Amino acid sequence: MKHGLSLAGLIWLALHPLPAKADPNSVATCYLPMTIPEVLRQADPQDGRIQIFSEQVQLIENQQADFSGSVQILQRDTLLQAPRARYRAAQQQLVAEGGIEYYNSDLYVSGRVFAADLANNSARLGDARYQFISQAGRGEARALTASAEQLSLEQALFTTCPQQDNSWGLFAEEISIQSDSGWGEARHAVFKIKDIPVFYLPYLTFPVDDQRKSGVLLPKVGSSQRVGLDLELPYYFNLAENYDLTLSPRYMSKRGTQLKSEFRYLTPQHQGQLQLEYLHRDNDKAADFGQRYLGHLSHRSDFTSRWRGYIDFTDVSDDTYLTELGSDYNNQSDTQLYREASLSYFGERVHSHLKVQGFEILGNYNTAYQALPQLSLSSARPLHLTENIQALWRGQYAHFRNADAFFTAADRIHVEPTIRLPLITPAFELTAETSLLYTYYQQQSEQQLNAEQQEISRTIPKVRLHARVNFEREYDWFGEPALQTFEPQVQYLYIPYRDQSLIGLYDTTRLQDDYYGLFRQNRFSGLDRINEANQLTLGWTTRFYDNIDNELFRFSLGQIFFLKEPELTNDPLTQDLVSTESMLASEMIWHWYRRWYVSSALQYDIDSKKLIKSNASLDYRGSENTLFQLNHRYSRAVSGVEIQQLGLFGAVPLQQNWQLIASYYRDVTNHRMIDANFGIQYESCCWAVRLVAKRQLRANLEANISNLNQLSRLDTGFSLQFVLKGFGDKAGFGVSDMLSNGIFNYRRPYLLTN
Structure with missing residues (x-):
């Protein structure tokens, strides 16, 4: 029969491992979490009493207590098990011998002998073997000593390999972990692969919690015809809790040595990173080619719940930097570098967006306009004129510059009020809206401009009617119950023709003419071109869902019918638009069989009978x-x-x-x-x-x-x-x-x- 004994005033000292966190990337079949004893699972972590259970106990003049037979010493979430244990009151010493087993919520340790000096808050385990409870990680030590301040291991081993697998291990003559700093130190460390020493470090520091530590990171090795042997050795600087720096010398046998850096920062309202790459001289270039560099800044500010700021800026020394040297921050096939700084406000009635925007064009392409600046305003939510009629508006001012273009500068003002009548039910949607688009341009050029080119305004009314119906029915999908939907939609769009040939192209380009693009109100991005339209768009979508609402199949088909032939123009953006009976567009996605999927999309010119x-x-x-x-x-x-x-x-x-x-x-x-x-x-x-x-x-x-x-x-x-x-x-x-x-x-x- 076991006897329970609580020793008043006894101070229990456990080992002090730091919390072990499960690795989300670990292979599930590699490591099975250890099972802790039932008595520890039922223990109260808030219970500070020390409870000692054993089959036999002998008290000697209230100065010594000898426990034997399945001894268990329990306090809070720690458990020590041993065949026998002895407590000496005068020396305040607890000694356990035999097959020692120690558990807490994070760590399991076994050893030959355990001795705790309760007066000095220290404990020692001989011939210790340890294993993390909830994650991979194990090791052994000739001696393990713990105090309130630190944990020390002598002749220690650490590895994340499972038992009986010694693929790699870190051996050290001495390892000490400071409990208050969260950092460990290893002296005379040897890294081994299959018991073969690979490298030796006389001194090594490492983190044992979430804190960061300055030090060398794992190198990157590669090779290519462009740069030759490519070796990168990053070094991490933990400058402060909320900002850090990584410097990475990069050796390229054909190019030379490059220095790369990444600075990161984070505050409650601001976050971002700054990357700089610098190559003083490229050995594969002529001596007078000059220095090569890349700079990238990404920043976001959340000043309040309504005010936000954003910066995205990239610059390179020459057009071929990315294709020849590569970078972690841009693709080597990029043909332009995006630059933007913006400030946004999200109010209850008005949304505003102020930005400066530009592109650095790489290679043999025309330069792009810069927006310096662009201010956009819009209604935050519809204004209800009546119960069903809504009013919305948007406006924009932009100043554009491009020294290499015909129009070197331009100011653009755009105002667009809209009246909308939406009727929406679960089975039917109908939206009728009309807008008035007014745009004013003031354009400049190095060449002589006439009055019409210098100042031009454009006023265009727009009418749109859009309707959609949602049908559904139960259906047999290859022998399985399914739900089929049929969603036809129709749109009428009217925009009268306006001559826009005197207006420059500042931020406008063609959009994709896919199925969903058939129902757009404009085939162009930006405001410099508004396409003429007197057209009817017909389309439909059908979907199939299984009995748990997984989408099994979707098919969409649509076409635009021109009720009036568009005017022929010489505008490069409009002269090749598909006309009359126009374009047929479709999309299909099919969960074909178990884990097989088929998807397709096409745009087809019916007139020319050609695939677009x-x-x-x-x-x-x-x-x-x-x-x-x-x-x-x-x-x-x-x-x-x-x-x-x-x-x-x-x-x-x-x-x-x-x-x-x-x-x-x-x-x-x-x-x-x-x-x-x-x-x-x-x-x-x-x-x-x-x-x-x-x-x-x-x-x-x-x-x-x-x-x-x-x-x-x-x-x-x-x-x-x-x-x-x-x-x-x-x-x-x-x-x-x-x-x-x-x-x-x-x-x-x-x-x-x-």
Whole structure:
């Protein structure tokens, strides 16, 4: 029979491990959480009493207590188990011998002998082995000493590998952890792989909680024809709790040594990051080429719940910086750098947005206008003139500049009031609205302008009627109960013709003419062009849902019918618009069979009987590690060039822990490869390695757009990534991340709830 004993005034000292947090990236099959004893699961963490249970207890003159037989010493969420234990009151010493087992909510420790000096608040475990309760991580030490101030281990080992797996380990002559600082120190540390020493560090510091610490991060190794051997060694500076800095010297055997930096900051109202990259001299360029650099600033401010600020700015030294050196902050195929600074206000009645905006165009392309500044105002919510009639408005002022354009500067004022009558029920929607679009321009040029070119105004009325009906019925979907919807919609749009040939193109371009674009009120972004319209748009969508509302199938088809032939103009944005009986557009997404998906979209010119654009894909998602996608993309004219591409992505487990990943994109029109990646990856419970070979079409931004078909130079390279789980960052080691490293990223099947 067990006896319970509470010793008044006894101070229990437990080990002081810091909280162990579960790693969300750990492989589920690698580590099973330990089971803690039932007595500890039922213990009250707030109970400060020390309870000692044993089969036998012997008290000697109230100075010594000997416990034997399944001894359990319990306080709060800590438990010590041993065959026997002795407490000496005079020395305030507790000693346990035999097979010692110690538990708390985070840590399990076993040892040969346990001795606690209660007067000095210290404890010592001999021949200790430890294991985290809820995450991977274990080790051993010849001696483990704990006090209120620190935890010390002598001749210690740490690894995240499971039992009987010694793939890697960190051995140290001495490890000490300060409980108040959250940092540990290791002396004479040796890192081993399969018991083979790899490197030696006489002194090492490491975090044991969420605090950050300055130090060397894992290096990055790669190679390519553009830069040669590519070696990057980041060093992290923990400057303060809310800002830090990472400096990364980067050695490129063909280019030289580059310095990269990333500064991050975070306050309750502001957050952002500043990246700078600098190469003093490029060994692959002429001596007088000059210095090469990149600067990027991203900032957001939430001043109040209504006021917000935003900055996004990128600058490079030359047009070929990204294609030749690459960057973590921009894609190497980017042809422009976006720049914007904005201040927004979200009021109860008015929304406002003030911004300055510009683009740095890379390569042999026309420069773009800068908005310096642009102020947009709009009603925050509709104003109810009657119970059903609503009024809305928006307005904008913008000043544009472009020293290389015909119109070097322009001021634009736009006002657009709208009256709307919405009638909305669950089965039927009808919206009738009319707007008046007034725009005033004042334009400047280095050349002589006549009065009509200097000042021009445009007033255009607009009428829109839009109706949609929602039908649904129960349906048999290949033997399974399903719900089918049928959603026809019709839109009438009237916008009279106005001559806009004297107005410059400041922020306006053509929008995509997909199915949903058929129901837009304007086929252009910006305000410099408002398309003429006297047209009727018809379209319908049907969907199928299973009995738990998962969307199984969707098909949409629509067409615009012109009631009046649009005026012929010489405007570059409108002269090739599809006219009369116009364009047929459709989209389809089908959850075909189990994990198979089919999607497609096309735009077809009925008059010329020619395909304008199309894309299609076949996807299989067996699991997170099994992916397949075959896709095709066609466009009749992208900047005057026909595009037809075929892509293939795949990820297949070869056997346990091994993964094969590949992607391939081909230019069908010109019979050439554009982008290819091939990688093999090994991932175990405690470490992972990936080797990737890639071959990509090298962008040439200096080439004329008409000569794109002659571009054929390819760049070949490889990268090697090695991760020790629990001793480095596993971010970016997923299959989807691997397939996103090429020019063309893998895109998951979307728009279906699956």
